[in-house]
Amino acid sequence: MAESTYIAAFIAVAAVATFATRVIPFLFFERHTEHPLIQHLGRYLPAAVMALLATVFLQRSGSWTADLPGFDALIPGLLVVAVHLWQRNALLSIAAGTASYMVIQQAGVV
Amino acid sequence: MNHSVFRLTLPILFGYLPLGMAFGVLFATQLDYAWWIAPLMGVVIFAGAGQILAVSLLAANAGLVEVFVAMFVLNARHLFYGLSLLGQFRGAGWRKVYLIFGLTDETYSLLTSRPRGPDRAHEQTVDFRITAFNQGYWVIGCALGALLADNVAFNSTGIEFALVALFIVLTIEQLKALGDSLPVWLGAAAAGVAMIALPPAHQLIGAIAIVTAILLLHYRRIRGEQSSEGEVNRG
Numbered sequence: 001m002a003e004s005t006y007i008a009a010f011i012a013v014a015a016v017a018t019f020a021t022r023v024i025p026f027l028f029f030e031r032h033t034e035h036p037l038i039q040h041l042g043r044y045l046p047a048a049v050m051a052l053l054a055t056v057f058l059q060r061s062g063s064w065t066a067d068l069p070g071f072d073a074l075i076p077g078l079l080v081v082a083v084h085l086w087q088r089n090a091l092l093s094i095a096a097g098t099a100s101y102m103v104i105q106q107a108g109v110v
Numbered sequence: 111m112n113h114s115v116f117r118l119t120l121p122i123l124f125g126y127l128p129l130g131m132a133f134g135v136l137f138a139t140q141l142d143y144a145w146w147i148a149p150l151m152g153v154v155i156f157a158g159a160g161q162i163l164a165v166s167l168l169a170a171n172a173g174l175v176e177v178f179v180a181m182f183v184l185n186a187r188h189l190f191y192g193l194s195l196l197g198q199f200r201g202a203g204w205r206k207v208y209l210i211f212g213l214t215d216e217t218y219s220l221l222t223s224r225p226r227g228p229d230r231a232h233e234q235t236v237d238f239r240i241t242a243f244n245q246g247y248w249v250i251g252c253a254l255g256a257l258l259a260d261n262v263a264f265n266s267t268g269i270e271f272a273l274v275a276l277f278i279v280l281t282i283e284q285l286k287a288l289g290d291s292l293p294v295w296l297g298a299a300a301a302g303v304a305m306i307a308l309p310p311a312h313q314l315i316g317a318i319a320i321v322t323a324i325l326l327l328h329y330r331r332i333r334g335e336q337s338s339e340g341e342v343n344r345g
Contacts, residue, residue: 007143007147010164010168010174011150011154013181014160014181016178017182018160018181019210022191022210022213025190026196029193033196033197033200036333037326037329040328041193041322041329047293047297048293049297049318049321050277050281050284050294051284051293052300052304052317052318053277054274054277054278055305056304057277059301060310061271073274077274077275080275084278091117091120097272097278098268102269103268105268106265106267
């Protein structure tokens, strides 16, 4: 296969596979929007997914073999929680956490 | 409206620019294709982890069936996102295809967490713009990374933590909106189990599958209690 044909086919296949994962629920469950089970998942799933995304990516942001394992991610993470509970301003919380994480990573202080 | 959408998506900008650039740099340094293929992938695929995986698949000259399976499995967590947005996207017309296409982790997080008014069509327009802004940031990041490759001057190490911080903030917001901490603990516990039991590539889908299964059991228990009280909750 010529290089340009391969890359075109590659991108098309990757795009279709990715879109398939996103569209399948809408193709198969569309008629059941009012079903109490779908309502139940719609109510609880986002909070659960958010918590698990936060947990997984927080874990991946930390270095767990350091002297204080994971502190380089946990301290900025706790700072986000504290600032957010205090001011409830999403941008401020995110900026505070990100800035502290960047300082910690670049200076290698923890 | 665009001003408030920009404010809402600003954390995504801070996350997507560096991540998109990371992908672009990887693409340009690992592969011999034209630089504009990188932003093109951001336009038609729009998946962070998926595109980074795509670089290694391209480097290995992977077969197309393998590409399909690898991309589908890696992105399989999106299957669960649509389930909680069926109602929200209903009746969105031509916008709906794009709303579904743009369901990344980050877009999903914003769309399910932001406060919504009673005007459904208006809210869907806002959802559409949020998705478009996010994809714009992503595509710009991909292009910048591929163009600049190893000439990036600003030390942005760690800026991608913006996405982690966003997930933490949205968890708190979900908790406050729901007034029930159960799903948050379930999600964190499922993540813990998945991180111990599974390799990194399968942890997200594993955790989402675990938590969905537990929510199904939870649903059955609640329904059992309700039918014994003789009422049906249609939410």
